Amino acid sequence: MNEEKLNAYRDLFEKMIDMTTDPENFDRDRFVAVLKDICELFHIAKGVTEFYKSVVDENDGVGEVLIDFDNGRGEKVIIKRRLVTKAKAVVKGTIYAANEDTFTDEELKKIDIMLRALLSFISRNRMQKALEQTMFYDPVGYRNFNYFMRHLDTLNEKGMIHGNTLVQINLRQFSIINREIGRDAGDVVMRKYYDRIEEIIGGDGVVCRLGGDNFIMIFKTELLDDILAIIKGYPVVYGTTEDKRVKVSAVAGVYIVPDDYVYERAGDLFELIYVAVQTAKSESKGRVVYYDKDTENRRKRILSIWRMFPEALEEQEFKAYYQPKVDVVSGEIVGAEALCRWIRNGEVIPPIDFIPLLEQNTDICTLDFYMLDIVCKDIRRWMDDDRKPVRISVNLSRKHLIDTNLLESIMKIIDDNRVPHKYVEIELTETINDIEFRDLKRVVTGLKDEGICTAVDDFGMGYSSLNLIKEIPWDVIKIDKSFLPTDEEKDSDMMYKHVVAIAHELGLECVTEGVETYGQLGILRDNKCRIAQGFYFDKPLPVEEFEKRLEKAGYDIEDDE
Numbered sequence: 001m002n003e004e005k006l007n008a009y010r011d012l013f014e015k016m017i018d019m020t021t022d023p024e025n026f027d028r029d030r031f032v033a034v035l036k037d038i039c040e041l042f043h044i045a046k047g048v049t050e051f052y053k054s055v056v057d058e059n060d061g062v063g064e065v066l067i068d069f070d071n072g073r074g075e076k077v078i079i080k081r082r083l084v085t086k087a088k089a090v091v092k093g094t095i096y097a098a099n100e101d102t103f104t105d106e107e108l109k110k111i112d113i114m115l116r117a118l119l120s121f122i123s124r125n126r127m128q129k130a131l132e133q134t135m136f137y138d139p140v141g142y143r144n145f146n147y148f149m150r151h152l153d154t155l156n157e158k159g160m161i162h163g164n165t166l167v168q169i170n171l172r173q174f175s176i177i178n179r180e181i182g183r184d185a186g187d188v189v190m191r192k193y194y195d196r197i198e199e200i201i202g203g204d205g206v207v208c209r210l211g212g213d214n215f216i217m218i219f220k221t222e223l224l225d226d227i228l229a230i231i232k233g234y235p236v237v238y239g240t241t242e243d244k245r246v247k248v249s250a251v252a253g254v255y256i257v258p259d260d261y262v263y264e265r266a267g268d269l270f271e272l273i274y275v276a277v278q279t280a281k282s283e284s285k286g287r288v289v290y291y292d293k294d295t296e297n298r299r300k301r302i303l304s305i306w307r308m309f310p311e312a313l314e315e316q317e318f319k320a321y322y323q324p325k326v327d328v329v330s331g332e333i334v335g336a337e338a339l340c341r342w343i344r345n346g347e348v349i350p351p352i353d354f355i356p357l358l359e360q361n362t363d364i365c366t367l368d369f370y371m372l373d374i375v376c377k378d379i380r381r382w383m384d385d386d387r388k389p390v391r392i393s394v395n396l397s398r399k400h401l402i403d404t405n406l407l408e409s410i411m412k413i414i415d416d417n418r419v420p421h422k423y424v425e426i427e428l429t430e431t432i433n434d435i436e437f438r439d440l441k442r443v444v445t446g447l448k449d450e451g452i453c454t455a456v457d458d459f460g461m462g463y464s465s466l467n468l469i470k471e472i473p474w475d476v477i478k479i480d481k482s483f484l485p486t487d488e489e490k491d492s493d494m495m496y497k498h499v500v501a502i503a504h505e506l507g508l509e510c511v512t513e514g515v516e517t518y519g520q521l522g523i524l525r526d527n528k529c530r531i532a533q534g535f536y537f538d539k540p541l542p543v544e545e546f547e548k549r550l551e552k553a554g555y556d557i558e559d560d561e
């Protein structure tokens with residue numbers, strides 16, 4: 001090799017090394033140009049590189065083959081290199097020359113060094129990409145939370161965070177969709193819904209999946225109306241024919257980034273949107289909740305309740321109030337439901353104001369066990385005082401279902417208080433979630449084996465189908481008060497009739513909640529629902545009051561209107 005060629009080689013080699021060791025500023029076009037110069041310098045006719053994720057892929061020929069250079073002059077292989085990386089990926093390179101060309105050993109050596117440098121760069125570059133894939137995408141290929149956080153940081157760095165809106169959504173009833181059309185079709189539907197959102201928000205925005213059927217997005221605020229339309233309902237075709245279609249809708253939290261917003265870290269924005277979407281989820285009808293002063297106050301209230309909870313528990317501020325369950329014919333008290341009241345500074349806080357908040361973490365489980373313990377202690381005391389107890393039901397949040405020790409914990413509380421199992425009933429609400437359903441079945445079956453009664457609470461609120469009720473060995477159905485016609489609607493008791501008939505058909509004991517008037521009591525009697533719970537008899541009572549009712553053993557039933 002003459003001096004001139006050697007200098008040119010050194011120059012190109014240096015350029016190549018500079019480029020491959022500075023991936024941040026890697027410029028593909030410039031790199032390809034350098035490769036081309038190298039090939040021309042050495043009279044290389046063609047250069048091919050290959051990348052395979054594994055040896056198996058290599059054998060199957062599943063990988064990427066790149067022709068880096070080809071001047072069409074020859075097909076004679078002069079160098080072939082194969083490199084297996086630590087992660088067992090395979091990188092290969094082949095250099096071709098024209099038949100008539102010959103190479104000195106020195107030249108071959110130099111070409112070989114270049115080729116090896118190139119292969120090691122390709123393998124590093126590929127690994128980086130694979131790493132990005134796992135960091136910023138979930139296993140099925142949706143962008144993930146990390147991606148979103150990074151995108152927010154980038155927007156901020158470019159001074160482009162204002163003028164955008166953040167939306168977090170939770171698809172409505174997606175487990176029902178999955179159940180009805182099958183999981184594979186469900187996956188297709190979800191993907192198409194996501195693609196549609198992506199299409200609307202375009203290149204400036206981004207949508208990411210947070211897991212399950214939760215998604216978060218940011219986009220230019222002028223697109224909000226279009227996004228809201230999709231959230232309201234978007235028909236997705238998932239098969240080859242038009243009739244295979246489902247309408248997908250979502251609940252959403254919305255945050256319009258105000259002009260004076262000061263960005264500190266991505267997590268702050270995420271917290272705001274989280275509060276909004278949680279509010280949207282907990283409110284049965286409000287589908288879209290904007291983050292504003294109200295949500296801000298709500299957030300403060302949530303935080304203060306979370307903070308107060310341990311102390312309130314310690315100070316015994318939570319009390320069990322008892323609401324009698326009454327035989328509609330004899331007026332006898334046949335049981336009662338224990339309902340939680342928080343007495344703080346002499347004020348009674350109703351469960352609606354704190355239970356949904358405690359349900360956002362596992363505090364609710366602590367509270368439920370605490371309530372069960374109070375109830376067991378009361379029953380024990382009644383027995384020790386030779387008073388006849390009745391069966392008391394305790395509400396358990398669905399949050400307990402993931403606890404694999406739930407059954408043992410319940411039984412321990414009951415047995416530690418030496419309470420006969422027949423005096424305790426557990427109320428749980430229905431579920432539409434597959435996984436929860438399995439847990440629900442396991443827990444209810446376990447309780448039944450221990451001789452503890454179980455009730456399906458708020459039955460008919462539209463969560464589950466009859467089949468699901470049938471598959472679980474419940475003892476009692478509690479019909480939600482929304483089914484009971486008011487005195488004005490007396491003649492429209494079709495739905496109620498239907499629900500009671502279902503309970504009877506399943507051979508379950510039937511309790512109707514929310515009986516407020518004598519007229520409503522009549523409806524229960526007409527439909528042979530034997531047990532009533534409601535203000536007509538009593539509101540939930542402090543324990544001393546309830547004990548007085550127990551002493552009287554029942555109510556005189558008469559028309560007081």
Ligand code: C2E
Pocket residue numbers: 323338339340350351352355364367368371395396397427457458481513514515516533534535536540
């Ligand atoms: P729930 O278990 O369905 O309880 C029945 C609710 O209906 C009670 O509301 C009760 O006071 C109310 N109610 C009873 N009779 C009538 C009536 O005639 N008319 C009307 N309008 N309402 C009536 P409360 O006590 O406010 O409890 C609300 C919900 O909070 C309960 O619904 C239950 O889901 C939950 N909850 C209460 N205590 C606990 C607890 O210790 N643990 C858990 N996990 N949840 C609880």
Ligand code: MG
Pocket residue numbers: 337395427457
């Ligand atoms: Mg209940």
Ligand code: MG
Pocket residue numbers: 457458478480513
């Ligand atoms: Mg109920």
